[in-house]
Amino acid sequence: MAGLTHASPTIDVAVPLEGRPRRISPGFEAWRKFRRHRMAVASVVILTVLTSAVVLGPLIWRVPINEIDFTARLTSPSWQHPFGTDDLGQDLLARMLYGGRISLAVGFAAMAVAIIAGTLIGAISGISRGSVDAVLMWVTDLFLALPQLPLLLLVIYLFRDFLKNLVGPEAGVFILIVMVIGGFRWMPVARLVRAQFLSLREKEFVEAARALGATTPRLVIRHILPNSLGPVIVAGTIDVAAAIIAESTLSFLGLGFPPDIPTWGRLLFDAKDYLDIAPHWALFAGAAIFLTVLAINFIGDGLRDALDPRKVM
């Protein structure tokens, strides 16, 4: 394996040693590597700006999202409506800020579901040998082979009304979408965690802890899990982007949130019939999804360089 070229340029950078070796904490080391990925750093800035815009924006831009004004239908961007208006004369900037909150919240919540489920299944599978491991991995492979979008649509079709009656239209759809998107994205995490567990549990430090009388739960929680989190964080970042795309896709197909909640995908869905007279409507919403997803993907790439010297795709 002489002269193996790595997939990324920031691996194996020699730490400059002036005089005696300085103590470098793992967190600082990761940050030093992450900083070298310029696009990732720029993406952190972009994502911070976008997130604070959707979180704080509605406090500053106080136009209601459902103020109908037929005299200002489908107007192009102007000072009064910086992003223009839609077919009912509603202000698009206000709608985008509100919808962005939902899109980002879905992304992060679905990521959390996927990470928790994946880590749990991967950890159980990795620590227990034999039939438990075999069955869990068969289920993981089965889920990997499932056509996700059709099943997402099917689940939402079957359970939408039930949850709507249970906890109200907005919360019901939110929970449903988050659970379903997260429920179809835990498999890569489970595989990563299992692979990490399989190699870590044979390491000397785990053996030492076991020899000292640590119970299996303690071994897992204190020793193995913290050491296997690097790739999980990277996968989690990518999952946020994938979940945002999945939610936008559902909304774009008209099957996500109800029509009065303007998520970015929903805005595109509504805008697509007015492409010829009001292209700004679709362009702003699409650009917002694109920018967010691109920034998150670049951050994931930077984190991969920083936390995980091996390739995980």
Next chain:
Amino acid sequence: MGKYILRRLIIALPSLLGISLILFVLLALAPGDPFGELATNTNIPPEVRAALRVKFGIDDPILIRYVRWLVAMLQGDWGFSFSSRIDVDKLILQRVPTTLFVVGSSQILALAVALPVGVYAAMRPYSIFDQIANTLAFVGFSLPTFFTGLLLILIFSVNLGWLPFVYRADIAATGWHWYWENFKQAIMPVAVLGLFQAASYTRYVRSAVLDVIRLDYVTTARSKGLHEGKVIVKHVVRNALIPVVTLVALQMPAVFGGAIVTEQIFRIPGIGSLLITAILANDTPVIMAVTFVFACLVVVFNLLADIIYGWLDPRISYH
């Protein structure tokens, strides 16, 4: 090789069964009773209602209902579409070729872009070309298909007027003209789906080629005096393709998901748009059948990947 294919087929069967079980459990768990309407209708006496329930076996244990449903599916009895007034299997058979055509051509386009770009980028890692290709790949898989689709429609149909934005299955033309019209209307959907996949495939190809290009056997091939093109194509790419095939197979569910979106944007009469129409029309038999067909397609393409895998690396098929 024949034995290997047979073994993969036998392994594929349990996953199909598993998928069908998941589908059926979902349907069974879903709230809402198919006989709910009868329960509220006061004209139907309770005895008749009970008799109907027994006849259709609604109250049987779930396992028995599953077996009954599976047997019906295997016999080709896929139910009757409420909204189209036609047998579900006929409806789907009409639509599947269009979907396969779009998905197939987009995969060919994706590989035709990704293979040369990925290999070239890996031959000169960190060069300008590599960096541009890498950035473009990131942009490519961050652009959701529904947005690129709308952008292409905006540019090529609305502004330039070059391409039609509604896909028509019944083109009133013959001979070359028919092919030309078909080609024109397929450009945008195939490009949207193909380029999206090409972005991630390019990254797979690049990293797979990087893994093998500096190995000793490649140096040996070069020092034998082989032509550089031959070294790359016969020695590097063939081995690099093995992990790529796995990753491409893992992408299959996403590819068919992308097909649904693309079919919806360009109104292609495939099974993806059929699924959306059926959901909007609450047409449960069609929804179940289309989802199952998608699952089967994914399994079939995974099987295909396994076979290619065995061909690329003969060691695999001997085990």
